[in-house]
Amino acid sequence: MKKIKGFDIQFDFSRFRRIADLIAFEGPLLSHYVSDKGDDYLFYWVENDEHNNRWLALRVSLSSLQKYISKELSLRQLIDSPNDGYLYCFDVDNDLNYHNVLLVQPADLPIDYLPSTDSFYDFEPIPADDAEELMTYELTIPFKEHSRLEEILAKIGFPVLSLKKAVSHAAVF
Helix, strand or coil, rough: CCCCCEEEEEEEECEEEEEEEEEEEECCEEEEECCCCEEEEEEEEEEECCCCEEEEEEEHHHHHHHHHHCCCCCCCHHCCCCCCEEEEEEEEEEECCEEEEEEEEEEHHHHHCCCCCCCCCCCCCECCCCCHHHHHHCCCCHHHHHHHHHHHHHHCCCCCHHHHHHHHHHHCC
């Protein structure tokens, strides 16, 4: 694994809820997570060895996430200019333990950790397996925002009706 310049911190990502894998190939490469405080994060896989997978995490606003999905922002733009001005870098071992958590500046990342400048979204989100988790996340959005959120998601091409059907069918089991 590459040596990363950053500040060691204690931060517990294990309590975050996975909402969807935005990009996957033989496993997730970019996933949308929500913290226990309701903040949206992107987890971006960058490297692995025989014991660990290394991820970058960045807090994103819902509008930035929507702009990424609608191809108005690239993943590179999100990483180069994170909401907080920094990213988290961490390793996850085979037992799903998080360790080596660093606070890093985008300029200090190895060049091969960065997506290309034209890394615009061109995939279909894969919702989390747990339908209850999706329904819980939906309920955290204030009621008056539901129709507006559905309208925005539909506008950017997110399969709102398909997702609702999948969740309702999954909830039957």
